[in-house]
Structure formats: C-alpha cells, structure tokens
Amino acid sequence: MANANDVAAAKTGAHIEARYSIGHLIVYITLVALALFFLLPFIWQVLTSFKTLLDTERTIWPSVWVPRNYLKVFEQIRFGRYFFNSIFVALWVTTLQVTTSSFAAFAFSRLKWPGRDKVFLLYLATMMIPPVVLMIPNFWIIMRLGLYNSYAGLIVPAAFSAFGTFLLRQFMMTIPSSLDEAATIDGATEWQVFTDIILPLARPGIIVLSIFTFMGNYRSFFWPLILIKDDALRTLPIGLMYFDSVYGQQINLLMAGSVMSIVPLVIVFVIFQRQIISGIQIGAVKG
Amino acid sequence: MAEIVLTKVKKVYPGDVLAVRDIDLKINDKEFVVLVGPSGCGKSTILRMVAGLEEITAGTIEIENRVVNNIAPKNRDIAMVFQDYALYPHMTVRKNIAFGLKLRKYAREEIEKRVQEAGRILGISELLDRKPRALSGGQRQRVAVGRAIVRHPKAFLFDEPLSNLDARLRTEMRAELKRLHGRLQTTTIYVTHDQEEAMTLGDRIVVLKDGIIHQVGTPLEIYFQPVDRFVGGFVGTPPMNFLNGKLVAENGGVMFDEGTVKLVLPQNKHTAVEDMVGKDAVLGVRPETMHVADSAHSENIMPVHVDVSEPLGENTDLYVSTASNKSVVARVESHPGLEMGKDIKLAVDMEAAHVFEVGADAKNRTVEHSRFAS
Ligand SMILES: Nc1ncnc2c1ncn2[C@@H]1O[C@H](COP(=O)(O)OP(=O)(O)O)[C@@H](O)[C@H]1O
Ligand SMILES: [Mg+2]
Numbered sequence: 231m232a233n234a235n236d237v238a239a240a241k242t243g244a245h246i247e248a249r250y251s252i253g254h255l256i257v258y259i260t261l262v263a264l265a266l267f268f269l270l271p272f273i274w275q276v277l278t279s280f281k282t283l284l285d286t287e288r289t290i291w292p293s294v295w296v297p298r299n300y301l302k303v304f305e306q307i308r309f310g311r312y313f314f315n316s317i318f319v320a321l322w323v324t325t326l327q328v329t330t331s332s333f334a335a336f337a338f339s340r341l342k343w344p345g346r347d348k349v350f351l352l353y354l355a356t357m358m359i360p361p362v363v364l365m366i367p368n369f370w371i372i373m374r375l376g377l378y379n380s381y382a383g384l385i386v387p388a389a390f391s392a393f394g395t396f397l398l399r400q401f402m403m404t405i406p407s408s409l410d411e412a413a414t415i416d417g418a419t420e421w422q423v424f425t426d427i428i429l430p431l432a433r434p435g436i437i438v439l440s441i442f443t444f445m446g447n448y449r450s451f452f453w454p455l456i457l458i459k460d461d462a463l464r465t466l467p468i469g470l471m472y473f474d475s476v477y478g479q480q481i482n483l484l485m486a487g488s489v490m491s492i493v494p495l496v497i498v499f500v501i502f503q504r505q506i507i508s509g510i511q512i513g514a515v516k517g
Numbered sequence: 518m519a520e521i522v523l524t525k526v527k528k529v530y531p532g533d534v535l536a537v538r539d540i541d542l543k544i545n546d547k548e549f550v551v552l553v554g555p556s557g558c559g560k561s562t563i564l565r566m567v568a569g570l571e572e573i574t575a576g577t578i579e580i581e582n583r584v585v586n587n588i589a590p591k592n593r594d595i596a597m598v599f600q601d602y603a604l605y606p607h608m609t610v611r612k613n614i615a616f617g618l619k620l621r622k623y624a625r626e627e628i629e630k631r632v633q634e635a636g637r638i639l640g641i642s643e644l645l646d647r648k649p650r651a652l653s654g655g656q657r658q659r660v661a662v663g664r665a666i667v668r669h670p671k672a673f674l675f676d677e678p679l680s681n682l683d684a685r686l687r688t689e690m691r692a693e694l695k696r697l698h699g700r701l702q703t704t705t706i707y708v709t710h711d712q713e714e715a716m717t718l719g720d721r722i723v724v725l726k727d728g729i730i731h732q733v734g735t736p737l738e739i740y741f742q743p744v745d746r747f748v749g750g751f752v753g754t755p756p757m758n759f760l761n762g763k764l765v766a767e768n769g770g771v772m773f774d775e776g777t778v779k780l781v782l783p784q785n786k787h788t789a790v791e792d793m794v795g796k797d798a799v800l801g802v803r804p805e806t807m808h809v810a811d812s813a814h815s816e817n818i819m820p821v822h823v824d825v826s827e828p829l830g831e832n833t834d835l836y837v838s839t840a841s842n843k844s845v846v847a848r849v850e851s852h853p854g855l856e857m858g859k860d861i862k863l864a865v866d867m868e869a870a871h872v873f874e875v876g877a878d879a880k881n882r883t884v885e886h887s888r889f890a891s
Contacts, residue, residue, distance in 0.1 A: 406601060406603065408599045408600075408601055408603035409603050409605060411568075411570050411590075411597075411599070411603065412597070412599060412603040412605075412664075413605070413616070414569075414570070414589075414590050414591060415568060415569075415570075415590045415591065415595065415596065415597050415617075416591070416616050416617035416620055416664070416668075417591040417617050417620035417621050418591070418616075418620055422620065426616075427605060430607045431606065431607060
C-alpha cells in the first residue's frame with residue numbers, strides 16, 4: 231500500500247513539474263496570444279458600436295461614447311421583426327434537419343437494405359460540392375415550388391443535410407448492435423428501437439448537431455439575400471445590410487445591430503459549452 | 518413443452534462464408550444444452566438463428582412444433598443474454614428488466630411484481646434504481662439474466678454470458694445459472710468456448726467445429742467416449758495426449774506400437790480395432806489415466822523424463838518427454854521423487870485409452886474417428 235502511495239505521489243510531482251515546464255509556458259503564451267487575436271475583431275466591433283459616425287473613420291477608441299446607437303438601430307430598421315424571423319427560421323431548420331438527419335442516420339447505421347453503403351457514399355460525395363454551386367439549382371427548384379420570398383423557401387432547403395446525417399450516423403455506429411438486438415428480442419419494433427434505444431443514446435450527437443445547425447442557420451446570409459424580397463421576411467443579417475447600402479453607410483449602427491444579433495449565439499454557447507467542445511472533438515477524431 | 522428442433526440448418530453469410538453446415542439437433546423440453554467449440558465454429562450463429570437475429574439460409578428451426586424461420590424474434594417467445602450484457606445504458610435496472618414487459622403491454626402491477634421477483638431471485642433488489650454504469654460486472658450479468666427471466670419465455674439463449682467475468686465470479690455465476698435452471702426448468706441453449714463451463718452446466722453438450730457437429734452427448738459421454746480426435750482433445754484439462762504409431766498383432770494380442778514402447782490393448786477392445794491391425798493409428802491417453810509405475814504395474818510402462826513438474830496439491834501435472842522425444846502430460850498423484858529432471862516410469866491405463874483411426878474420406882478430409890465410441 232505504502233508503495234502504491236509513493237508511486238502516486240511521484241506521479242503527481244511529475245505532473246506539477248510538467249505543468250510549469252518551459253514548453254508549457256510557450257504553449258500557454260501562444261494560446262493566449264491567439265485567443266486575443268481572435269477577440270480583436272469583436273473588440274473593434276463593440277468599440278465601433280459606441281462611436282459617432284465621424285469617429286468610426288478616425289479613432290480606435292471612441293472620443294465620445296454613444297449608447298444611443300443601440301436605440302437608433304430600432305428606430306431605423308425593424309430589428310425586432312428581423313430578429314424574430316431569424317430565430318423562427320433557425321428553430322424550424324434545426325428541428326427539421328435534426329429530425330430528418332436522425333431518421334436517415336438510423337437507416338444508414340441500423341437498417342439493412344441493399345445498396346445502403348453505396349447510397350451513403352453518394353450522400354458523402356454531395357458534401358464535397360461547394361454550396362455556391364448549388365445556389366442556382368436550389369433557387370430554381372424553390373422558385374418552381376412557388377416558395378420564392380417565403381419562410382418555407384428559407385426553411386425547406388435546409389431541412390435536409392448530408393452533414394447532419396453523416397454526423398449522427400457516425401454517432402449511432404458507436405452504439406453496440408447488441409442493444410438493438412436485445413430490444414428486438416424484448417419485443418421492440420424498428421420504430422421502438424429507434425425511439426426507445428437509439429435516439430436516447432444518440433442524444434449527445436443530436437445536441438451537437440442542433441447547436442451547429444442553429445448557429446449555422448442563424449448566421450446564414452447568401453440564401454436569404456437572394457430569396458427574400460419583402461422587408462417583413464428579412465432575417466437579421468439581411469436586415470442589418472440597410473446600414474451598409476445605397477441609403478448610406480452607418481458602420482456604428484451596423485456594429486451595434488451585429489452586437490445585439492450575437493446575443494442568442496452567446497447564450498447558446500454559454501449553455502452548451504461542453505457539448506460544443508465535445509462536438510468539435512467528434513468531428514476532429516472521427517473525421 | 519418448449520422443444521427446439523433444428524433440421525438441416527445451414528448458414529451462409531454474405532461473401533460466401535459458410536458458418537453452419539446442415540446441422541440436425543433436437544433440444545428437449547426443459548433441457549440445458551451447451552454448444553461448445555473453438556471460436557469461429559458457428560456457435561453464436563446457431564444461437565442467433567434460433568433467436569431470429571440471423572436469417573436461416575436453409576433448413577428449418579422449430580420451437581414448440583412451430584417452424585419459426587419466418588417469425589420475428591419478438592414473436593418467438595425466447596429471451597437472450599448477450600456476452601456484453603447489452604443493458605440499455607440510459608435506463609435504470611428496473612426499466613431494463615421491465616422493458617420487454619412494457620412493450621408487451623403488461624399491467625403495471627404485474628410488471629412491478631415480476632421485477633421484484635426477478636430482483637429477489639437474483640439478489641439485485643437493492644440495485645433496481647441504479648443505472649447499469651453504476652454496477653459491477655457480476656451485477657450487470659445478473660440484471661441481464663433478470664431481463665431474460667421476467668418474461669417467462671419458452672427458452673433462454675445464452676451467448677458466452679460469463680466470458681467477461683473474472684475467474685472467481687465466473688465459477689460463482691456458473692453455479693447460480695445451474696441453480697436457476699433447476700428452479701425455472703426452462704429450455705436453455707447455452708453457448709461457450711470453455712469446455713469446463715460446458716461440462717459443468719450442460720445436461721447435454723454439442724461439440725462443434727467449423728460449422729459441423731462432431732458429437733452430441735452428456736458430459737460423461739463426451740468425456741469418456743469422444744467420437745473423434747477433435748472431441749477427445751477439446752474436452753478435459755490438461756488435454757488428452759495423442760501418440761502416433763501403429764497397431765500390431767503379437768502373441769495373440771493387439772498392441773499399439775509407438776516406436777520405442779508397445780502398449781497392449783485390453784482383450785475386450787480387440788474386435789473394435791481388428792481391421793486396423795498393421796495400419797497407422799493414433800492413441801489417445803488422458804493425463805489422468807497415467808500413473809507413476811510401481812511394483813503392481815507389469816505392462817504398458819513408458820520410461821519418461823520429467824521436463825516440468827507442477828504440483829497442484831493432491832495431484833501433480835508432469836510435462837514429460839518419452840523415449841521417442843514426444844511431449845506428454847500426465848496428471849499423477851503427488852508424491853516425492855517427481856521433480857524436474859528426474860527419469861521415471863509411467864504406467865498407461867489402456868482400459869481408458871482411445872484408438873483413433875488415421876485416414877481420409879472420399880473428399881480427402883482427415884478422418885480421426887474413435888474406435889471405442891458407441
Ligand atoms: N455477420 C457476419 N458476416 C460474415 N461472416 C460472419 C458473420 N458473423 C460470423 N461470421 C463468420 O461465421 C463463422 C462463425 O461465426 P460465429 O457463429 O460468430 O462463431 P462462434 O460464435 O462459434 O465464435 C466465423 O467464421 C465468422 O467469421
Ligand atoms: Mg460467438
């Protein structure tokens with residue numbers, strides 16, 4: 231016993247030493263510098279949002295602080311409306327995409343059908359097509375479906391996702407098949423295996439996908455830009471463009487609006503910090 | 518009355534993997550049958566076909582006089598215990614055990630009653646509100662068994678349920694499973710690669726290799742009358758010794774000529790080997806049928822050199838080399854003078870020896886049938 235304790239103590243000692251070694255110091259300094267570097271644009275954004283228009287071109291630090299910029303955003307554009315649209319669309323997209331992805335992932339990881347893995351490869355292949363290339367065909371299809379300039383036009387194309395399917399399939403593949411076999415023998419139908427066994431166990435993957443999908447869609451710019459004509463249907467990124475357009479350039483207000491638009495993302499991040507990090511790791515490790 | 522009958526059952530996996538070849542097997546009601554064989558011999562495949570988890574390529578499987586080939590697993594009324602236990606990690610022990618009953622729409626009180634009963638039988642009543650993660654290997658094993666017994670199924674299927682436990686727990690659970698079977702009297706098919714487990718648990722044992730049944734019999738039949746060299750070598754620890762040689766007729770008797778020693782076959786076995794005289798043969802000798810020769814022994818004596826001596830208490834395992842430099846294991850009564858490096862004499866009990874013929878069948882497969890199995 232004494233021996234074991236000694237070994238443990240020795241290990242801890244080694245650990246402390248390692249933590250303060252020169253190598254670690256360099257790593258730490260580099261990481262902190264990088265973190266600050268990535269924060270810079272954000273700091274600039276916040277500073278700019280409190281500047282007068284004149285200041286935006288002249289100084290880094292506001293010569294006068296103008297919190298009223300934030301109110302002005304509400305006066306000049308329908309910020310609340312855009313905000314609602316963004317959240318509304320992102321929530322729908324997230325719900326639908328996670329639902330369809332989990333169905334598809336179940337089919338690709340659990341059900342046995344001829345050609346399954348070949349079809350899945352095709353799925354993967356679509357992930358290699360740059361999204362811009364799909365913009366025009368997608369636009370054409372949505373026009374034909376009569377969904378131009380509508381919520382549905384924003385939601386439907388994003389309701390299905392090869393990436394989501396891929397992510398959840400990889401996750402479900404790690405669930406031992408003896409669990410579904412046990413459930414099958416216990417009397418579960420395929421549907422019950424899905425809802426009672428696989429879905430609950432795939433929860434971490436589903437949370438990660440939900441967060442990524444929500445954040446991705448909330449920020450999406452190009453598709454709403456070409457698809458939406460009515461001011462009332464605009465999402466935040468499009469609505470904020472008012473401040474950087476032919477009607478004038480008000481960088482300070484643009485930044486104030488952007489800061490406010492980030493709030494939901496920050497909330498999501500704070501709540502789901504752990505899942506987001508593990509999600510990035512899933513992506514990193516599983517490739 | 519759950520009898521399970523396999524008729525000409527065959528399994529070919531995608532990619533032309535022939536896992537099970539034309540198996541005929543009848544498992545009687547209430548019987549505890551153990552499928553045993555080396556890894557990859559098709560044990561799990563057979564079990565999974567009975568469970569309905571694997572399609573049957575050819576042949577039929579009947580449970581209680583009903584062909585189940587095309588019947589879904591849940592409608593076969595069987596329960597299975599998996600090697601990795603397959604407990605649902607997100608459910609408590611109670612929910613794990615109750616899952617099958619809930620799906621089958623049993624009344625709440627009935628479910629609770631049965632869960633409690635299973636908990637009592639298996640000694641896991643205090644664990645019902647825990648998640649599987651918080652259980653030890655042995656406890657998980659019990660929960661898995663609990664999940665199987667609550668449904669009162671027609672048959673239990675076990676696929677190597679003890680192989681993830683350490684040696685002591687394994688022996689303990691083995692006894693418990695046997696007791697449980699005595700109590701519930703449910704038809705059971707049990708798969709293991711461990712011959713000792715098979716011997717201790719089975720009413721009958723089915724010895725398999727390469728998807729073929731080599732022998733079906735009670736543990737003692739399998740042990741005392743192995744039908745071929747494979748079964749002889751597979752069952753028993755330390756394993757049976759095989760000596761290569763020839764059968765010769767001498768002085769009105771039949772002997773096994775190993776080259777350096779001649780061992781005399783008892784009179785009552787002559788007819789069984791008559792036609793083999795003059796031909797190559799393999800003699801099978803179990804380690805425990807050899808003794809250190811003393812003045813009482815006059816024939817069938819082999820001079821050997823002790824390479825390694827492993828005292829086990831009452832017995833000692835001797836790893837020896839014969840005069841023809843063949844390695845042989847003998848399990849003899851412990852006594853002084855059996856140390857490593859000694860030259861001793863071993864007496865072979867030829868009453869208990871097996872003669873396997875050496876040859877090939879029409880398809881050029883090796884034939885090593887025993888001449889003494891009935
Ligand atoms: N799903 C499968 N696909 C292809 N071959 C398989 C599959 N499952 C098992 N096999 C093969 O079938 C043979 C028997 O396997 P199995 O029944 O698992 O053996 P055991 O349980 O006796 O170890 C092995 O050769 C194995 O490789
Ligand atoms: Mg197996």
